[in-house]
Amino acid sequence: MSSDRLPEMTQAQRDRLAFVELRLRFVGEIRRQDLVTRFGIQAAAATRDIAQYKELAPGNMEYDTKGKVYVRAAWFRPLFDFPAERILTWLSQGYGDGEPIRWKGVVAQEGTSLPGKIDLDLLSVLTRAIHQGAAVEVAYRALSSGLTTREIVPFALADSGLRWHVRAFDRRSGEFRDFVLGRLDAARILPGPVADHEKPDQDIQWNRITELELVPHPANVQHPDTIEAEYGMDGGVLKVRTRAAMAGYLLRRWNVDCTEDHSLKGGEHHLWLRNRQALYGVTNLVLAPGYSESSK
Template identity: 50%
Template sequence: MSELPTNRRARLLEHLPRAQRERLSHIDFKLYFLGELRRADVVDRFETGPAGATRDIALYRDIAPENLEFDGATKTYRPSETFVPLFEHAPQRVLTALSQGFGEGIGDQLQPMIRCEIPAALTLPKMSVLAPITRAINRSKAVRLGYTSVETGHTERVIVPLALVDIGLRWHVRAYCRLRQEFRDFVFTRMDNPEVIEDSQVQREESPDQDVQWSRIIELDLVPHPSHKRPEIIAMDYPMVDGVMKVKVRAANAGYMLRRWSVDCSPNHRLEGLEYALWLRDPLALYGASNAQLAPGYEAPKGRDKSRPIKAM
């Protein structure tokens, strides 16, 4: 069969049922990233049965006949030399699938699809703590819990969770604290006995649009560190345009992210070491961010208060 024009392919895919598009995307993924596809791959992943898997592969071949070749000896499909993926595969999802599996198995049975090594998680929330928080976010409810903080030790709190945040080293939840009457970050591992308050009502001042730090988006201009011996390599490592990578982050997360990325945020790029591959070209972009002090080398503008406490640390 001759190759279909790209726009016709897109129209065909768009009008297919979602479940079928997911199966075709999986076929595309297997060919693209693993270099082989068997009928059993579709059967095992979606439990469609051999006949259903055969139909899905036949449909994929109808849409993109030039994408795969059949090896009769091993009964395996392989990508052709002219293979072009039918779907856009998001890098983060691809890496997650390759390193942790693509939905196969349950619980601790998940296995990487190829040999991978990822950093060990030193701290993860208990599911009995996470579940009430996520239910409250989804249903716009308040949560009663015990919380141990650096500032006050253990206290009883009522919070209105807004969003989950992964800062690389840990997970926390952004929430309105009724005790402090402000939005703060609450670390999951410091919570105990969270309970959704079923009859709770979220007040106007507790709603997400009232969290200024969460709503404010900061644009950061990151450039190769001036003291780096090979700035051209840094430009290769990061998606830079004309030597600058523009990153947008929430003010509530800016300090966490810059620390995670080891960005030198000092005004005179004074931090030394190969870990500081990037420099924040305009440190004033962080002015007003509640956790700017976490950014490596950050200095508050002269005459400004440098002692503002960092919440949830």
């Protein structure tokens, strides 16, 4: 049964049922208290919601008597049709849980993003593994090696501004790396515990926070006050704190000139990185415009 064939109910009821499904599909479990906390309803109402969802989708959940929690069943088939963008927003920002409805915008708007393929079933394997602290076997398409099978230990999703990645320990290389979600071909959760060195607290690049000082480009910007106003700079500088693992993506997305002498030419370079020393030890600087290891 798809969401357009659900029985008549209020939008609030549909939102709560959609939330039940989101938790089951992407976290792997749902508790009555999750509904109580999210929607501010009474426990009895939450019990009715779970019972109603189970009636509509009898093969989607089972009750774990030991853990006292409803868990995703092996024969799970979603009722609701969520676009990938909505799912990723919910997973990363935790709002907008309800069923997606395509409202007409109040003003005209268009986007310029390229279409990307994200398989929600594969995504749900990753998110459930993150919740469980488990390893995953994936079939992954890399630019350097093509389609390979590898084992990873995922722990976070990351948005580069252009596409989504999963941050994970890669058992083949023995390193923490980013894997593009659209390049996954298959995924399954692996049994057994993960080693201490595979856990997120061992990811130095992820846990290190660096502060970047961005200023109007000294050579390419004729009126620096324009850039200062556009970015809400304070005293002519915009200070941005980011994880070291994300620094290269940020600098590339905003075309920040990372040369020591602000020498990159072109109208796209409105910003210059004033404190290059902040990038010392950051590993993904191949993405940073103009950054050179020999000139750091």
